[in-house]
Amino acid sequence: MGSRWGISRTVGQIYALLYISHVPLNADDITHLLSFSRSNVSMGLKELQSWRLLRSEYRAGDRREYFKTPEDVWEIFRALADERRRREVEPTLSILRECLLDPKNTPEDEHFHARMQGMYDLISMANEWFIDIQKLSAEDLTSLMHMGAHAQKLLHAKNRLLSFASGNKDRAPEEL
Amino acid sequence: MGSRWGISRTVGQIYALLYISHVPLNADDITHLLSFSRSNVSMGLKELQSWRLLRSEYRAGDRREYFKTPEDVWEIFRALADERRRREVEPTLSILRECLLDPKNTPEDEHFHARMQGMYDLISMANEWFIDIQKLSAEDLTSLMHMGAHAQKLLHAKNRLLSFASGNKDRAPEEL
DNA sequence: CATTAATTTCAAAAATCCCTGAAAGTACGG
DNA sequence: CCGTACTTTCAGGGATTTTTGAAATTAATG
Numbered sequence: 001m002g003s004r005w006g007i008s009r010t011v012g013q014i015y016a017l018l019y020i021s022h023v024p025l026n027a028d029d030i031t032h033l034l035s036f037s038r039s040n041v042s043m044g045l046k047e048l049q050s051w052r053l054l055r056s057e058y059r060a061g062d063r064r065e066y067f068k069t070p071e072d073v074w075e076i077f078r079a080l081a082d083e084r085r086r087r088e089v090e091p092t093l094s095i096l097r098e099c100l101l102d103p104k105n106t107p108e109d110e111h112f113h114a115r116m117q118g119m120y121d122l123i124s125m126a127n128e129w130f131i132d133i134q135k136l137s138a139e140d141l142t143s144l145m146h147m148g149a150h151a152q153k154l155l156h157a158k159n160r161l162l163s164f165a166s167g168n169k170d171r172a173p174e175e176l
Numbered sequence: 177m178g179s180r181w182g183i184s185r186t187v188g189q190i191y192a193l194l195y196i197s198h199v200p201l202n203a204d205d206i207t208h209l210l211s212f213s214r215s216n217v218s219m220g221l222k223e224l225q226s227w228r229l230l231r232s233e234y235r236a237g238d239r240r241e242y243f244k245t246p247e248d249v250w251e252i253f254r255a256l257a258d259e260r261r262r263r264e265v266e267p268t269l270s271i272l273r274e275c276l277l278d279p280k281n282t283p284e285d286e287h288f289h290a291r292m293q294g295m296y297d298l299i300s301m302a303n304e305w306f307i308d309i310q311k312l313s314a315e316d317l318t319s320l321m322h323m324g325a326h327a328q329k330l331l332h333a334k335n336r337l338l339s340f341a342s343g344n345k346d347r348a349p350e351e352l
Numbered sequence: 353c354a355t356t357a358a359t360t361t362c363a364a365a366a367a368t369c370c371c372t373g374a375a376a377g378t379a380c381g382g
Numbered sequence: 383c384c385g386t387a388c389t390t391t392c393a394g395g396g397a398t399t400t401t402t403g404a405a406a407t408t409a410a411t412g
Contacts (some may be wrong), residue, residue, distance in 0.1 A: 001268055004260075006180060008400070022287035027359075037402045042360060056372060063410065075296040086178075086194055111198040119251040129321040145305040184370070203389075213372050218390060239380070239388060353412105356411065360407065368399070382383105 006084055008053070010036060011044045015053065015069065018166040019076075024057060024066035026133060052079045063096040089127050182260055185226070186212060188218040189247065191229065200233060200242035217220075226256045250314040258310060265303050272296040 001016075003009055003017055014030055025033075030041045045067060048054050053076060056067045099116045102109070136144065177192075179185055190206055202210075205215045221243060224230050229252060232243045246252055275292045279285070312320065 001263075004182060004264055010400075020269050020288050020291050022284050038358095039362095039403070040401055043401090046360080073298045075300060082366075088180055106200050112196050116195050122249045122253060125318060142301060143303050153381090186370075215390075215392095216371055219371090222390080241389090328353075355411085356409100357411100358407105358409080361405085364402085364404105366399105366401070368397105370395105370397075372393105372394100372395085375391085378388085379406100380385105380387085382385090 005080060010040060013046050014041065014044045015048055018067055019069045021068070021143075025070040026064040027064050029063070048082070051083045064104060072138060073140060078134055081130065085127060085130060093120065093124055093127065096123070130174070181224070182264075184220075186216060187223050187241055190217065190220045191224055192242055194230070195245045196243070200244040202242050204309070223307040227259045250317060254310055257306065261303060261306060265299060269296065269300055272299070274293060307334065 001012065003012060005012075006016070013034055015038075017030060017033060018025060026039065027041050027045060030045075031038050032037070034041070036044075045054070053069065054067050055070060056065050058065060070079070096116055096119060100113065100120060102113070104110050104113045133141070133144075179188060181188075182255075183191070189210055193206060194201060194207060199269060203221060204218050204257075206212070210217070210228065212299050229245065230239050230243050233251075234241060246255075262309065272292055274297060276289065276296060278289070280289045309317070309320075339342070
């Protein structure tokens with residue numbers, strides 16, 4: 001699965017092992033269980049840590065570090081998504097912002113600008129939405145997602161109401 | 177950007193070109209503009225079509241096919257995400273479902289089962305949420321996303337109300 | 353501070369992915 | 383049907399990514 005989550009196959013396997021293991025593991029355990037080279041495991045663990053996906057602990061009389069994943073899947077997903085947001089989405093937005101500053105002289109420039117603006121608006125909106133959503137607990141998230149499509153009905157009802165009553169269509173939906 | 181959207185660098189460049197071009201292009205145009213081999217462009221276009229990311233048109237007296245992207249970024253994102261959902265998420269869910277059917281005899285099995293269940297629940301919820309969300313227009317989406325965090329407040333208010341009034345905490349939030 | 357256990361680095365090997373050009377395929381007009 | 387104009391396929395080679403083992407580094411212990 002991990003291959004599409006921005007993480008290589010091996011790193012994904014290491015994480016999967018830690019995720020299903022009922023007990024924290026050290027690097028040697030992983031080396032033996034997955035038959036990777038010791039250094040490969042070391043690299044993998046380091047990368048997972050850079051994504052803030054691991055918890056670790058030490059034991060009395062044992063120098064080795066023992067790793068485990070957070071219990072809650074939503075916490076795992078949140079950490080991964082937030083890291084990607086910061087590493088990939090934010091830089092993309094910066095570049096798009098730069099593009100938007102370019103002078104637009106020709107009709108081609110206008111078109112280019114419009115396209116960049118459209119992309120910027122969508123990504124930026126999704127980005128901010130995720131920052132908001134991230135603060136939610138797993139339970140709140142569940143409620144909110146189940147609400148998802150139904151909230152839309154409210155929206156429609158309200159829009160019909162507003163456009164009927166007056167030209168005032170610009171009030172924020174959260175006033176509902 | 178595209179490299180993390182499940183699409184190779186070259187294919188991403190082709191799409192970017194079509195996206196910013198103010199006029200539809202044929203395969204030869206792309207070959208010349210990007211200096212790729214003709215066959216590479218052909219493969220790329222084919223892949224983009226398999227992701228349903230292209231619109232194309234023919235012109236009178238010209239056998240060549242002219243390509244463009246949809247105008248609306250949300251439509252593009254929706255197509256991409258839906259295709260990934262079908263190609264990657266649904267199969268993942270099937271595999272997880274199979275894992276959940278395995279007999280659980282030992283405490284380790286129990287733990288494994290719990291982990292798979294946690295993962296299944298999250299992915300399945302997100303999957304269904306997206307199916308719902310996909311039906312929205314760009315405008316509705318915008319409203320909904322801006323609502324995002326605020327909706328949570330409603331949720332909290334309601335939960336407090338319900339737990340105060342009675343033990344009936346199981347009513348769906350959409351009844352709000 | 354020397355010893356030893358554990359970890360990390362890094363350059364080279366192995367594996368994988370991607371692009372190319374030649375050849376085959378397709379479809380249209382005459 | 384043939385020629386023409388375009389498109390697609392695919393094996394080979396090149397580029398990139400991933401893995402490895404040897405050597406360097408770090409850290410705890412007597």
